[in-house]
Amino acid sequence: MAQTNRVLRVLIATDTYPPDVNGAGYFTHRLAEGLAGRGHRVHVVCPSDLGDPYVTANGGVTEHRLRSAPIPLQESMRMAVPLGIGGHTARLVARLDPDVVHVQSHFTVSRTALRRARAVGVPVVFTNHFMPDNLYAHAHLPQGVHSVAGSVAWRDMVRVAGAADHVTTPTPRAARLLREKGFARAVEAISCGIDLERFHPREGERAAARARFGLPDRDTVVFVGRLDVEKRIDDTIRALARVVSERDAQLVLAGTGQREQELRALAAGLGIADRVRFLGFVPDEDLPLVYAAGDVFAIASVAELQSIATLEAMSTGLPVVAADAMALPHLVEEGRNGFLFPAGDVAALAEHLLTVLGPDDRRRAMGTASREIALRHDQRRSLERFEAVYTSLGAAVPAPVRVERVIAA
Structure with a gap:
């Protein structure tokens, strides 16, 4: 498959990343590794799995782990501590000068990275992996409040995604769901992809x-x-x-x-x-x-x-x-x-x-x-498409915009 000749500087922001075990974290990890394997300079900002912040080079990907705390009622995952994320992310964006910031959710780390990137004119790609059903389970919300909590969560997600330059989701059905929830702009379906060589008939x-x-x-x-x-x-x-x-x-x-x-x-x-x-x-x-x-x-x-x-x-x-x-x-x-x-x-x-x-x-x-x-669903095809999206956005970098009133703090 064709590969862009341009080496891209990509900052991926995510609120879940290995060792977390879930689809969004797994996809983000494979995206980062896949882009690095194709010669791009890839950095990931995400919650620390240890609690304390640290930076580590994991293969071709540099991980910037933010201070974190356990998620209540969810022992297997941690969330970034909000205090200090804004300044840390702003300094990271300034130092790395990425061609694109790719955020993976509307939660704390991702929305902060989106805000800081747009404030200095760095284009942003937003990929939605969110389903309220996952929120209900992790937060142990009673059945009676699911409808209200889901509506609030969708409105928040749509508001955050609206500040991005390009929005993607894994399937056409997921893209249609976003539109049904009030997202008025175009949504591109890009498969998460699969490593066909690793997973083969046995x-x-x-x-x-x-x-x-x-x-x-x-x-x-x-x-x-x-x-x-x-x-x-x-x-x-x-x-x-x-x-x-x-x-x-x-x-x-x-x-x-x-x-x-x-x-x-x-x-x-x-x-x-x-x-x-x-x-x-x-x-x-x-x-x-x-x-x-x-x-x-x-x-x-x-x-x-x-x-x-x-x-x-x-x-x-x-x-x-x-x-x-x-x-x-x-x-x-x-x-x-x-x-x-x-x-x-x-x-x-x-x-x-x-x-x-x-x-x-x-x-x-x-x-x-x-x-x-x-x-x-060859992952090489998915990586190639994300490269094309990044490159097209970089060709016309938007002017800095204020999004504080668009995205909730």
Whole structure:
């Protein structure tokens, strides 16, 4: 693929970054590494994973870690301490003199970087990964306030995004959602992308992969992601209880989250504790083997703007059974690489899993189709598009603007 001849100075601002485990953090990390791998000078400003601020060179990416504190009720993540962020970010923008600032959310670090960049005429790209469903789970908000909290959060996000020069989101469905929530300008859909070389078909490695994780050699349904409310893994466990009455099957869950103990109790209550295997956190280098151990990927979530894990599974050659919700339908061609089921319909989920776990030749054909669809999401193509966006914005740097009245402090 073509690559820009211009070396770009890119400052990425994000409120979540590894070791955080979530889709937005994962995408941002791969974006930073991918741009650096293509010869650009990449800096990331994000919360410190240790609490105290520090700067480190991680491969070709320089990380500027801001002082942070634990997020209440969310032990696995930290947030930047607001005091001092404005001055720190302003000095960083002045010193680095970036061609573009790419912010990944409307939260504290990102909105501060957006404000400081626009104040000195540096163009800004805004990528939205936000869904209120994630906020509800992390903040432990009661069901009764979800609607009001969601409306407030969307208005805030739309207001912040409105100050950026170019707005992107991972899928056409996610772009349409932004417009439905009141964002009046153009939104470009740019796929998060997938490393097609790292995640590739490994059917011949299935037995070894299962042995690696201590899994019995039986039909295997896989899910990779956080074990949190919005992922609706309880639906998949209930569906498995129906599946095991007809097939020798198991569900493998790779990830950690707030609902793990609740999900273990559910499996035990359904009498299938031995058929639901919790792998916990799986190091990034071992992640391709989780997919290799599976026969089908199942995802019941209703809050996916794209789902990197589903793309990884497809790239590995797994059929997909997914909830017909948000952006997941963009990844499933009904009957070709898998099936969609109405969100919350456990019986339909179980029926589709039984269909996919049927004849080997049908499962293999669906897996081949998944790989073909995943080829459309080559991360090199995504990186190339972001390069083009950065370059086009740099060609016409906007005049400094005041955005204090546009963006809430």
